[in-house]
Amino acid sequence: MSHRREPWYITILDRIRSSRRIKVFLLVFLPFIYLIIFFFAPFIIALMYSLGMFKQVVYEFVFQPQISLEYYYRLFQYPGVLVAIQRSFYYAILTTVGTFLLSYPVAYYLGVKLPDKYQEMVVLVLFTPFWVNFLLRIYGMRFIFHELGFLNMILTTLGIVNDPIKILGTDTAVILVMIYTYVILMILPIYGVLEKLDKELLEAAATLGASPVKTFLKVTLPLSVPGILAGSLLVFIPAVGEFVIPELVGGANTVTLGTVIYNFFLRVKGTMGWGLGSAAGLIYIGLILVLSYLYIRLVGGEIRLG
Amino acid sequence: MSYAVELENISKSFGEVQAVKNVSLKIRKNEFFSLLGPSGCGKTTTLRIIAGLEFPDTGRVMLNDEDVTDLPTHKRNIGMVFQTLALFPHMNVYDNIAFGLRMRKVPEREIRQRVKEMLEIVRMEGFEKRKINQLSGGQRQRVALARALIIKPAVLLLDEPLGALDLKIRQHMMVELKKIQKEVGTTFIYVTHDQTEAMVMSDRMAIMKDGVIQQIGSPHNVYMRPVNKFVALFIGDAINFIEGTYKDKGVLSTDLGDLKVPELSGYTGKSVILAIRPEKFFLENNIPSDIDNVIEGRVIFSIFRGSFVEYRVELDNGQEMVIFQPYLVAGQKIYEDGSRIKIGWYRDSAVILSH
Numbered sequence: 262m263s264h265r266r267e268p269w270y271i272t273i274l275d276r277i278r279s280s281r282r283i284k285v286f287l288l289v290f291l292p293f294i295y296l297i298i299f300f301f302a303p304f305i306i307a308l309m310y311s312l313g314m315f316k317q318v319v320y321e322f323v324f325q326p327q328i329s330l331e332y333y334y335r336l337f338q339y340p341g342v343l344v345a346i347q348r349s350f351y352y353a354i355l356t357t358v359g360t361f362l363l364s365y366p367v368a369y370y371l372g373v374k375l376p377d378k379y380q381e382m383v384v385l386v387l388f389t390p391f392w393v394n395f396l397l398r399i400y401g402m403r404f405i406f407h408e409l410g411f412l413n414m415i416l417t418t419l420g421i422v423n424d425p426i427k428i429l430g431t432d433t434a435v436i437l438v439m440i441y442t443y444v445i446l447m448i449l450p451i452y453g454v455l456e457k458l459d460k461e462l463l464e465a466a467a468t469l470g471a472s473p474v475k476t477f478l479k480v481t482l483p484l485s486v487p488g489i490l491a492g493s494l495l496v497f498i499p500a501v502g503e504f505v506i507p508e509l510v511g512g513a514n515t516v517t518l519g520t521v522i523y524n525f526f527l528r529v530k531g532t533m534g535w536g537l538g539s540a541a542g543l544i545y546i547g548l549i550l551v552l553s554y555l556y557i558r559l560v561g562g563e564i565r566l567g
Numbered sequence: 568m569s570y571a572v573e574l575e576n577i578s579k580s581f582g583e584v585q586a587v588k589n590v591s592l593k594i595r596k597n598e599f600f601s602l603l604g605p606s607g608c609g610k611t612t613t614l615r616i617i618a619g620l621e622f623p624d625t626g627r628v629m630l631n632d633e634d635v636t637d638l639p640t641h642k643r644n645i646g647m648v649f650q651t652l653a654l655f656p657h658m659n660v661y662d663n664i665a666f667g668l669r670m671r672k673v674p675e676r677e678i679r680q681r682v683k684e685m686l687e688i689v690r691m692e693g694f695e696k697r698k699i700n701q702l703s704g705g706q707r708q709r710v711a712l713a714r715a716l717i718i719k720p721a722v723l724l725l726d727e728p729l730g731a732l733d734l735k736i737r738q739h740m741m742v743e744l745k746k747i748q749k750e751v752g753t754t755f756i757y758v759t760h761d762q763t764e765a766m767v768m769s770d771r772m773a774i775m776k777d778g779v780i781q782q783i784g785s786p787h788n789v790y791m792r793p794v795n796k797f798v799a800l801f802i803g804d805a806i807n808f809i810e811g812t813y814k815d816k817g818v819l820s821t822d823l824g825d826l827k828v829p830e831l832s833g834y835t836g837k838s839v840i841l842a843i844r845p846e847k848f849f850l851e852n853n854i855p856s857d858i859d860n861v862i863e864g865r866v867i868f869s870i871f872r873g874s875f876v877e878y879r880v881e882l883d884n885g886q887e888m889v890i891f892q893p894y895l896v897a898g899q900k901i902y903e904d905g906s907r908i909k910i911g912w913y914r915d916s917a918v919i920l921s922h
Contacts, residue, residue: 464620465653467640469667469718476641479666483657 304546310532311539317532332536336544339537342521346544349518352436352507353500357447357493359440364447364492365485371448372455373463373481380456384449391445399509402438403429406510430512438510439500447492454488455481490560498549518545569632571596571722571754572617577626579612586612587623588778594722594756599748601757601765604775605801610758613775614724617756619643631721641670646715646753647724650731652707654699660686660710661695667718685713688747705736712747722754729764741767762802766790774798790844796920799842805889808920809841817914822884827859827914840920845891846875847916850902854911861911864888866902876901880910 267275277283309315313329315322336342367387371380390398405411406428413425428434458481466476504519518541525538572594579587587609594600602610615621616628619640628636635643646667655663661682668678686692689709699707708728715723725744729737745768748755759765765772766786773783774797782794793799799806811821817830819841828841854861864880867887871894878890890910902908 459651459653461649461651461653462655464618464640465647465649465655466666467620468618468645468647468724469714470641470670471666472641475670480655 307539307542309539310535311543313532313536315532315535322532322535332540333544336537336540341516342541345516345521346518346548348516349501349503349545350548352432352439352503352517353497355436356439356443356500357497359436360444360447360496361489361493363440363444364451365489368448368451368455368485368488369481372452372458373460384452387445387448395442396505396509398442399438399506402434402441403510406434406437429510430515432511432515434510435507435515438506439503442506443496443500446495450491450495451485451488454485458484486560490557494553494556498553501549502545569596570594570629571598571631572756573627573629573632574613574617575627575629577613577616577623577628579609579616579621579623586778587616590626590775590778590780592773592780592783594754595771597752597754599745599755599757599768599770601759601769601772602775603759603762603765603772603801605760607777608775609778610760610775611726612778614726614756614758617722618645618647618724644718644721645724646718646720646722648711648715648726648728650727652711652728654707654711654714656699658699659695660691660697660699660702663699663710664714664717666714671718681717682713685717688716688750689713704732705740708732708740712744716747716751716753720753722756725755725757727759727761729759729761737764744768766802774801776801792918793842793920796840796842796922799918799920803844804891805845807843807845807888809843809886811839811841813837813839813919819919823862823882826862828917828919829915831919834919834921838922840922841917842920843912843917845877845889846893847912848888848890848892849911850878850890850892851908854909858911859914861909863907863909866904866906866908868904869901871901878902880908 277287309324311332313327313331314325316325317323371383375383393401403410407413408425408427408429412428413422416422417425428437462480462484463476466480467473471479502519502522504517504523507515507517507520522538522541522545525534525541528534529537570593572592574590574592577587577590578585590609590613592613602613604610612621616623617630619628619635619638619642623636626636627634630643630645655666658666664682664685665678668681673681682695683692686694689712691706691709691713694702694706694710699710702710711728729740729744732740741764744755744757748768755768757765757768769786771783771785772789774781774789776797782789782798784792789798790802793802796808799808809819809821809823809826811819811826813828813831813834813836814820814825815835817828819826819828819839821841826841849855849858862882864882867879867881869879870877872891873894875891875893878892880888880890882888888910
């Protein structure tokens with residue numbers, strides 16, 4: 262048998278195939294690099310901007326070795342910033358509560374009551390509005406909420422109100438559209454948990470004398486906590502940072518933290534705009550982290566306590 | 568006499584499938600009663616109807632002389648142990664067992680006392696704070712049993728609860744269940760497809776097939792006097808059938824010659840099946856002098872099974888028989904493959920079945 266040299270790439274592939282450590286390394290390394298470039302690096306850069314570590318020289322940002330909290334200080338002097346932060350959380354909390362109240366009955370019906378064979382189809386149907394582009398849907402909502410729009414037409418025709426009511430530009434419009442946009446993110450995780458719920462547990466509760474209401478409160482609800490937890494974080498976190506919806510269906514009185522950050526970067530510009538915008542962004546991240554942690558501790562603890 | 572459970576002409580269909588057909592049952596108080604049959608025979612549906620987890624299309628369900636046919640599960644005083652056990656994963660052992668008492672608004676002081684007693688009965692003292700996923704299969708079994716028994720149900724329903732356990736633990740749990748039943752004195756209704764479980768534990772059992780009860784009786788009665796071929800085959804390790812025509816005065820005409828069989832009236836001239844259990848035979852020198860039937864056969868092969876030897880014997884008509892011989896003495900003779908042997912049995916150890 263003659264000795265045949267393998268091409269170099271075969272040799273490398275064989276090495277990879279034969280070594281578990283190389284495989285794990287490749288598997289973890291590439292996503293890790295991706296995260297560093299697109300997630301950690303921008304985060305660090307934003308942190309540096311917020312701490313005043315760049316100064317502007319003509320059109321270029323130049324690094325300067327200093328750390329100052331000036332932008333954070335200036336941020337809170339800025340008119341409307343505190344109100345915008347409060348408003349963001351107000352919207353996000355109402356959106357989370359609203360989506361939860363709408364989602365739970367739907368997810369419960371889908372996961373517990375509906376026979377398995379229909380479930381996939383109904384979930385697919387629930388998704389159909391989301392095949393349409395986000396902006397188109399928001400503009401659609403503008404038509405519905407407009408003073409001469411669909412909603413007012415119904416309200417006046419039915420005689421519930423005499424004159425068209427103003428919805429566009431108000432908190433109500435922003436919250437309603439946010440609930441509409443985010444509701445599916447709440448339904449899916451709760452449905453996921455309820456669909457996997459062992460239905461014999463509910464029967465077991467009944468044999469032990471639990472009425473349907475008691476069974477729900479003592480068995481179904483506690484066991485759906487992981488889904489509620491996932492759903493509310495999926496809704497709450499982006500809802501706090503939401504700036505497109507307030508911009509499109511809101512008005513002068515619906516400025517949110519997201520809008521503030523957007524304005525700093527794209528309207529104020531310069532080291533001032535970037536510094537203030539970065540500081541606002543980091544405050545947003547910090548608040549989200551703290552609140553999410555507290556929330557998981559609070560609600561997640563329920564699972565263990567029963 | 569009053570019964571713990573009475574079913575009167577219960578029928579239940581799921582779409583096209585009739586799961587239970589006109590079932591009537593009377594289960595006595597403090598009885599260990601088994602519903603036995605192959606999968607799809609309607610035993611679990613029957614149990615679920617007693618529990619109120621299914622409602623019958625026709626018929627009546629009585630619990631302790633009270634008509635509960637339309638009563639929802641949580642208003643019937645029943646306990647149930649599910650096949651999957653259905654222990655609440657978000658609660659520890661104590662909270663699982665206390666669940667039924669809490670639903671009944673029993674004061675927490677009393678609950679603590681009763682859970683303690685219950686854990687003693689199922690031999691799980693000190694496990695109160697354990698989580699369900701920290702328990703072994705046998706321990707979960709006991710918790711499920713304790714949870715169902717603590718509410719002092721009129722009847723405890725068990726749906727193949729031992730199915731998931733290893734053979735050794737299962738054998739242990741069978742005896743354990745029987746003991747616990749005697750100790751608490753509650754009516755147990757036990758659903759299983761495993762005839763050994765039913766034989767070991769039951770006071771009486773009902774054998775079901777295709778939604779119909781085939782026979783109700785004690786393990787002894789069902790084993791010794793099966794009413795049809797299905798029951799005869801389903802109960803016990805094995806059984807031999809010999810076809811023939813019933814002549815008068817307890818004689819069966821077969822292609823092995825005339826055989827003496829139990830005397831029955833009304834069977835004269837009818838084509839019937841003679842059923843004989845494998846351990847009812849005597850071989851060669853062990854055949855008593857007053858034996859009723861002796862035939863001959865050739866040993867095909869033998870299997871040493873420890874406490875007995877299993878022979879496969881070919882009769883002169885080509886039919887194969889299963890014969891168990893107790894292995895009583897060390898060095899006892901085991902008949903060699905190919906050897907011809909005499910086989911004897913008493914007429915009353917066999918049963919006549921109609922086709």
